[in-house]
Amino acid sequence: MRLWLALAMSFSLGAAFAQTTDEAAWKPRTGDAWVDAALLDTNAYAGRHRDAFVDELARYQSAPRALVEEALAGGAMPGDVYFACAMAQALGRPCRELLDAMAADPEAGWEGVLRDLDAGHAPDALGRVKRGIVESYARWARPIQPDAVPRRQTSGR
Numbered sequence: 836m837r838l839w840l841a842l843a844m845s846f847s848l849g850a851a852f853a854q855t856t857d858e859a860a861w862k863p864r865t866g867d868a869w870v871d872a873a874l875l876d877t878n879a880y881a882g883r884h885r886d887a888f889v890d891e892l893a894r895y896q897s898a899p900r901a902l903v904e905e906a907l908a909g910g911a912m913p914g915d916v917y918f919a920c921a922m923a924q925a926l927g928r929p930c931r932e933l934l935d936a937m938a939a940d941p942e943a944g945w946e947g948v949l950r951d952l953d954a955g956h957a958p959d960a961l962g963r964v965k966r967g968i969v970e971s972y973a974r975w976a977r978p979i980q981p982d983a984v985p986r987r988q989t990s991g992r
Contacts, residue, residue: 861912864944867961869982873968874914880975881913888913891971896920898930906934918945921967925960928952 863874881888885907892898898920906916911934919933922945936948943950949957965982972979 861914862944863914863918864946865918865961866944866946867965867982870918870961870965870968873972873979874918876977876979877914877917877968877971878912880977881907881917884975887975888917891974892917892920895971895974896924896930896967898924902931902934915945917968917971918964921964922949922954922957922960925963925967926954926957 861875861878863871865871865874877888889900889903889907892903893900896917898916903916903920906919907913915937916934919937920930923930923933933948933952936952937943937945940948940951954960969979969981
């Protein structure tokens, strides 16, 4: 019974993300160009180092390992999974809630999803996600330029 439930959940999440598996056409649309570029690069990293990517989300973004594996197996782009779990942690919400919200309305992009979730603290949360991206890249031994936009300019988003 548990196996059937796990397979059913994997299929439903995977079907919702089936449209986002075209990496060339994928755009995160977070409302922040620096974050979008980092998430695009995250797709490439996760494609080569899937286990390290999953470990990163489980260990540092408090994402359930099974959820990350399920989302990736279902066709979710790694950048979406990273952003969902990092933003969920910053907002104090479950990662699955954000993944499900994006799956329900992929055309809205992350900016629209956060607006629809009434994430009132999103500007501060986005700053925490940015710092988390820089920290993840350091652990992955990948170069990344920290966001040059002053914090006061991103706090109004």
